[in-house]
Amino acid sequence: MKLGEQSYALENPPKIIAHYSVAGPVESKGMLGNFFDLKLDSDEWGEKSHELAECKMHHTAIMKALDMSGLEFKDVNAVMCGDLLNQIIASSYSAKDIEIPYLGFYGACSTFGEMLCVASLMISSGSFKNVTCSTSSHFSTAERQYRYPLELGTQPTPTSQWTVTGSGCSVLSSDGEGPEIFACTIGRVIDLGVKDANNMGAVMAPAACDTICTHLNDLNISPEFYDLIITGDLGKFGSKLLLELARERGFELKDVHSDCGSMIFNNQPQTIQGGSGAGCSSLVFNSYIIKQMKSGNLKKVLLVPTGALLSKTASMQGETIPGIAHAVSIGYRYN
């Protein structure tokens, strides 16, 4: 059922019946290290390229999550995958040995939110029964694609972020036990004219603000309705911008807001503003957040994966960078 301008209340809310997270070495030493299901010692993981290592992480996350759900291949309507690489190869290559119909998504770092919205609407409508949603990112593959060779001695700017190496997968089902997705808001592309590719927080904050405020207005609720409103990868500076922008629109998010990118690392010096990447929100969600929900520490969470729709071509041609964010409400009961 459509609510307000961009939101949907899900009449048959899908449940998250299984989840799995694979984290890289820097992430494993971060603040959420204890929550990850699989922690890697090396970001190459025995593969001959970082791209293949990312595929292996993504594939492992999907397979392990499916194992935990107890579903067989034939029970699953689709594997929904997404990542940051050109032509989303980490997704399609990791799905090629899985005999389930495949849907590839790209929404930069907001991909996980995008696919949760689509998957839960499909399940709620009755078309789908079981779906896996997974995203991945890898520091070394993203770095060479969007920035410079790894060994080049450059200095990061004070607003830059560190791409998360990791993958997370959630299995959504119409039946079973687990936190429910009871509403979602599909975000609009917002561009406030930021051109600096090293300041993703500033690119994404207006989009995050727009989606969160629209969501709260559409559902006619206040921010305190949620125990936690968690954005994907705004970083520390981006989070500050979000709070300021939301305040201007009449919402005080200070007490409920947190950011996956800001919390994943343990102030390791190279990470500067925090984590980013398509794997950032899915890794944090499928480890820390969902475990906190299961243990009862969090009851209702608004997950808002944020993305900077950056293209090297557009950036080099001097274009501004648009941002996007999608919101997904997760909780044990909607009332």
Next chain:
Amino acid sequence: MNKKEYSEYVSKTAPKSKHLSTMFAAFWVGGLICCIGQSIFDTIQALLPLVPDDDIWAITTLVMIFLGSTLTALGVYDKIGRYAGGGSIIPITGFANSVTSPAMEYKREGIIFGLMSKMFVIAGPIIVSGIAASVAVGICYYIVSLF
């Protein structure tokens, strides 16, 4: 906030580089690299007094390029660069790093279209502007020498 107000707000509130500490890091690391270069020159000059200075300059340059590339291959130069910034980018060791690092990165895409063609992705503009500048200076030198 509209676009203009937002970009003003962002540039006002964005965290800035700590100029003093980054300049200090660049100064001492850059200075140290230059001292190493000079000491190589002086050592060769002392050991081989008959070799002309021009040749010693060339040998010194080669040694510095070799050191920069080796440290890149060992995965050390990027860490120096992260700390020292311009201090380790400007000397010729930084130039060696900018050629060696893409060569290493793109080796997996094959020798010809990977390593060889991507080798100058970063150093290319430096070489082009170097050649363009030397042509311009050559023309000026020719005109001046006419009088």
